[in-house]
Amino acid sequence: MKKNYLLTPGPTPLPPEVSLAMAKPIIHHRTPQFQEILKEASQGLKWAFQTANDVFIISSSGTGAMEAAVANLLSCGDTALVVQGGKFGERWTEICRAYGIGAEVIDVEWGKAVDPEEIGRRLKANPQIKVVFTTLCETSTGVDNDIRSIAAVVKDTSAVLAVDAISGLGAVDLKTDEWGVDVVVSGSQKGLMLPPGLGFICLSGRAWKLVESCKGSRYYLDLRKAKKALDKNDTPFTSSITLIIALNESLKIMKQDGLENIFKRHRTMADAARAAMKALGLELFAPGAASDGVTAAKVPAGVDGEKLVKTMRDTYGVTIAGGQAELKGKVIRIAHMGFITESDIVMCIACLEKVLVQMGYKFNLGAGVKAAEEVFLK
């Protein structure tokens, strides 16, 4: 017998209502029945994205939605500013360069958040910059950037702010309209508690002006087509029907909780995970900017990080994430995002403790779990 527990930052576990919705007989997408479903999804997404603007659904992974942002906002030869403090910041740069867009890079040390003032300085130094690309939750390092402060800086310039909230949306607060964030991109498999396969993007009026003047090649990701279709309560190409039906189930659950409670739940789980890491003597990777969606901690000296993750998964069925790219083997990442509860966190920390003991690491057994419980009891 093996029972599996998923605490990875995407995919995240699915509520049973969401899973079962996908097993229902499929329906056709050009029907009044599906139009109602799409309408409900559109309204729910506006709520989740905290925006009055349309949120477009793309059948793609989150990267497809990131590319939709780049390909629709900028033309070859344009200049963008990219905040690059991890693997997903780098993705913005890669996409820009694939499109012949000059990407000025703010290289942020991995594990740190960007200084919003630095964005202001760079925008002042180069008024050619049309778009600032940044990341809400940089999953690779466990950092949340301060989007509110970044938006306040960008708002007073002619540049448009685009935030990759693939990781973070529905877990960490992002007041799109209130803070003045122009473009928000997300994906289905994180805070929204769905399988991967849907990308999302919303745009402000300021951002739409760029879309209208953009000269780049695009078809499948052409947001003008998406808008034309959505205005008729439709999608330009065949919708990912099952995932959109599942989306409405997950939005229903989220609405019952309310955004403030959802964010609070994530914050508490993050506090508990962080307290546990400290109690176990594991240094947080991003102490000054730790994400409320995922906790990254350094693997202690003498412990094989890859083996640690592998043993938790293969022996105990508890899947957390290791490090990506330059952090491979050096960090562990425990996601507390989406359909995850206090009990999951405690269970995960207990498993981590067991495997750390088995791997010869010295600490007070139970200290991590106790620290987490203390946070939850507060």
Place this chain on the structure above:
Amino acid sequence: MKKNYLLTPGPTPLPPEVSLAMAKPIIHHRTPQFQEILKEASQGLKWAFQTANDVFIISSSGTGAMEAAVANLLSCGDTALVVQGGKFGERWTEICRAYGIGAEVIDVEWGKAVDPEEIGRRLKANPQIKVVFTTLCETSTGVDNDIRSIAAVVKDTSAVLAVDAISGLGAVDLKTDEWGVDVVVSGSQKGLMLPPGLGFICLSGRAWKLVESCKGSRYYLDLRKAKKALDKNDTPFTSSITLIIALNESLKIMKQDGLENIFKRHRTMADAARAAMKALGLELFAPGAASDGVTAAKVPAGVDGEKLVKTMRDTYGVTIAGGQAELKGKVIRIAHMGFITESDIVMCIACLEKVLVQMGYKFNLGAGVKAAEEVFLK
């Protein structure tokens, strides 16, 4: 009580094994467990696509895979030849033009198949043509093009042949390697009996040479990235995990039947549907090139085509397709593609008969069902 029956050319109904596979708890995609799943999918797709080349899985609708073909084979300023005999032929032209690619068009009358010799003449007249884009089953008109003969013509030129088999693959024979088809594009929601959300593409060695020299902008749809990932049994971006798991279920069912039996089943159902239309006095829309995947018939004079489709769906739960674009209201399209049986066809024709009677059309009640039964009893 309402029971629904889906006889549309995408989405097509799902086998229960496929539906239930999607309801299983989600797993992480960067694990040995998912690598095994991906390996099985890759092998199964090669079988279904009748090719020894890699079949890449893209998280997108079929159109995303069509765009992947255009964006990876051709650069701005290149010339392509497009066979345009319906809505989906037109899509190739639209994508080419969105990428600044000169699209020479063979305008085929809707309801007819392209004459392969015409492709030969056009290629001879313009040796600049790098790629010929055509369609296996032009769903909008119910036509199957003769890909085997087209491939024989294109093979002797320097051009590469790309076939949109989104509709048709897994229903109509397409011997990719044997016939010398360079690029085959498909989607999940038709013959492969899955929900929409996956695009597929395979390429010959000849086609890969174009990919390597292509200068156009691409990132999410960059097939070089897809190849690099697949060589390590991975996908470049987060996989549509649930759909790929479901794909293996549907491939398992298909393998149990065998391709020859599958094609024969579709042919018989098409014969029955066509015989039924004739028996009811409904003229086939594509008599000389009728598809084995979908039967299009003209709506008889005096009958409101849109109301006919709507009544079948809303009163009896039987969903067939009406006409698209210029055929709106003028044709009905009954799909016999994927998880559809003889019994479904008989049931659908009986429903069509009932509604035709209600709409005042004169014919011998039962004649359509009888004609279909006669075909099935042969």
